[in-house]
Amino acid sequence: MIAFRYLSRELLITAAAVSAALLVIIMSGRFIKYLAQAAQGALDPSVLLMIMGFRIPGFLQLILPLGLFLGILLAYGRLYLDSEMLVLSATGMSGQQLLLYTLAPAALVALLSGWLSLSLTPQGIVRVTQILNEQSALTEFDTLVPGRFQSMKGGSRVTYSETLSNQRKELGGVFISDRAAPRGSSGAKSSDISVLVAQSGHQELQPDGSRYLILQNGYRYDGTPGQADYRILQYDSYGVLLPKPEPVSSIGSREEALPTAALWGSTQPQHQAELQWRLSIPLLVFVVTFLAVPLSRVNPRQGRFIKLLPAILLYMAYLALLIFIRGALYKGRLPAAIGLWWVHGLFFALGLLLLYQERLHLSFSRRRAARVPA
Structure with a gap:
C-alpha cells in the first residue's frame, strides 16, 4: 500500500504539471486569436474570458490523456533512472503489479475525461456558439472603442x-x-x-x-x-x-454541440461518429496506460528521455488514426459496428506486446538453450 500511494502521488503530480503546461500553451494560442478578432472589432473584449472559460473542457478532454501518458513516462523514467524501480522489483513487485497500481490513477483520469467528453464539452460548445452568434450580430458602432483605430x-x-x-x-x-x-x-x-x-x-x-x-x-x-x-x-x-463585422466562425460541427443523450440510438453516421469519439476519450486513457508503462522502462545508462520521442510519435500515430477513422465514419465510409473500436484494439494489443516482450524474449531464450545439446 505504501508503494501504491508513492507511485500514484508521483504519477498524478507529474501528469498534472504536464497537463497544466499544455493547457497554458494551447489556451495562449487560442486567446491570441480571439484577441486579434477583438482588436479588429469582431468581438467584444468583455466576452473573451467567458469564451475561454467555456473552451477549457474541450481542451482538457484531449490534454488529460496526453498528460497522463507523458506523466507515466517521466515519473517512472525517473524511478528507473534512480534505481527505485529496481528496489521495488527486489521487494517482489512485478510488471503486472506495477500496471495494476498505474490503472488506479488512470481510472481517475478516465472518469474526469469521460465527464468532460460526454457532458461539459458539448455544453461549452453550445455556449461559445451562442456568444459568437451574438457577437456576429453586432455593428461597427457596438464594438467601437474610443481612442483606438x-x-x-x-x-x-x-x-x-x-x-x-x-x-x-x-x-x-x-x-x-x-x-x-x-x-x-x-x-x-x-x-x-x-x-x-x-x-x-x-x-x-x-x-x-x-x-x-x-x-x-x-x-x-x-x-x-x-x-x-x-x-x-x-x-x-x-x-x-454601418456594416456588420465579418461573421465569426463557430467552433465544432452541429453534432459536437448535441447532448450525448441525443446521440444514443441514432442511426445517422454523423451521430454515430460523434458518439464513438466521445466514448473513445476515456478509453484512450486506459490504452495509453498499457502503452506508457512498458515504454517508461529505461536503462539508467541510456537516460530517462531515450524513449520519450518514440513514445510521443506512437501517441501521435494513435490519435491521428482515431481522427482519420472518425472522419471516415462521419462520411459513412465505415460501418458503425467497426468504427473506432478496432483502432483501440490494435494499440491495446501493441501495449500488451510491449508489456510482455521481456518475458517472451526470456522464454524464447530458454527454449533455444534447452535445444542446444550438452
Whole structure:
C-alpha cells in the first residue's frame, strides 16, 4: 500500500504539471486569436474570458490523456533512472503489479475525461456558439472603442472616435477612412480613398432594420494617394451605413454541440461518429496506460528521455488514426459496428506486446538453450 500511494502521488503530480503546461500553451494560442478578432472589432473584449472559460473542457478532454501518458513516462523514467524501480522489483513487485497500481490513477483520469467528453464539452460548445452568434450580430458602432483605430471590412475601413458616451449613443471627434475598389484599368495598383472627419455623430436605426452613423459638422475627402485630384466636401449632416463585422466562425460541427443523450440510438453516421469519439476519450486513457508503462522502462545508462520521442510519435500515430477513422465514419465510409473500436484494439494489443516482450524474449531464450545439446 505504501508503494501504491508513492507511485500514484508521483504519477498524478507529474501528469498534472504536464497537463497544466499544455493547457497554458494551447489556451495562449487560442486567446491570441480571439484577441486579434477583438482588436479588429469582431468581438467584444468583455466576452473573451467567458469564451475561454467555456473552451477549457474541450481542451482538457484531449490534454488529460496526453498528460497522463507523458506523466507515466517521466515519473517512472525517473524511478528507473534512480534505481527505485529496481528496489521495488527486489521487494517482489512485478510488471503486472506495477500496471495494476498505474490503472488506479488512470481510472481517475478516465472518469474526469469521460465527464468532460460526454457532458461539459458539448455544453461549452453550445455556449461559445451562442456568444459568437451574438457577437456576429453586432455593428461597427457596438464594438467601437474610443481612442483606438479600429480596422473593419478586411482592413479596407478604419474607424476612430475620440470620445464615446456611456450609452454608446454619441461620438466625438470622428475619423473614418474607407478604401474603395481600384480605379482605372485592370491591374491598377492605386485605389480611391474616402476620408470622413466630423465633430460628432450618433447612431440612427431605419425602419428596414439598417443602421446609419449620422455625422455632423465635418468634411469628406475623396481621391487617390499620390495624385492631386482630391475632392473636398463640407457637410452639416452625413449618413454612413454601418456594416456588420465579418461573421465569426463557430467552433465544432452541429453534432459536437448535441447532448450525448441525443446521440444514443441514432442511426445517422454523423451521430454515430460523434458518439464513438466521445466514448473513445476515456478509453484512450486506459490504452495509453498499457502503452506508457512498458515504454517508461529505461536503462539508467541510456537516460530517462531515450524513449520519450518514440513514445510521443506512437501517441501521435494513435490519435491521428482515431481522427482519420472518425472522419471516415462521419462520411459513412465505415460501418458503425467497426468504427473506432478496432483502432483501440490494435494499440491495446501493441501495449500488451510491449508489456510482455521481456518475458517472451526470456522464454524464447530458454527454449533455444534447452535445444542446444550438452
